[in-house]
Amino acid sequence: MNFASRKGILAFSQLAFTARSRSVDGGGFLHTPDDPPDMSLAADARDAVRERPFLLTALRAGVVNYAAVASYLDLGDDDAVSAALRRFAEDLPELEPDAREATVTMRSGVGLVGEDIEETDDEPILSVAGVDLAAGGPLTAIIAEGEVDTAALTTVLSRLDAESVVVDSAGVAGDTMAVVVPRRQGAAALRVVESAIENVYV
Structure with missing residues (x-):
């Protein structure tokens, strides 16, 4: 085998190794140091938004000032981040x-067993x-029965927080959701x- 042939085989082997090192299940590619900077910045921007659910909600609602969000995230090139957020x-x-x-x-007069009330068979x-x-x-429970799920609970908790209603506990299972608040805030x-x-926003 001559020198030129060996060089060709070496080059092919290096190319194959690079492809294998970049490939992942499903045919995608992992980020490598050779990726364009804007690709890495775009990935960072998406990760930063996912770490801040309120920004993700705002993006989905279409009520975002992209330049302001880019400045807030402070990831580097604000113009590039703004463009990445739009995409x-x-x-x-x-x-x-x-x-x-x-x-x-509404059910008034509920409490934690062993803390607010004695053990009960109820x-x-x-x-x-x-x-x-x-x-x-001493607490009040708001019970919703019907088409409820975690999305409904998320919306309810966000609304209660916006109205400055204190939530002591909350949960959803099957077709029932319960939110427990101080008695004085039960009606609100x-x-x-x-x-x-x-x-319910989904």
């Missing part, structure tokens, strides 16, 4: 309201890892939950 927003599903049907009721209103919430305490929480269920 990212185009790939995201639009944020849309989804009206749910659910019956919302069925708990909410139970998480052995901590039960049952009747007979009831109104907020009723409104939020009608506009």
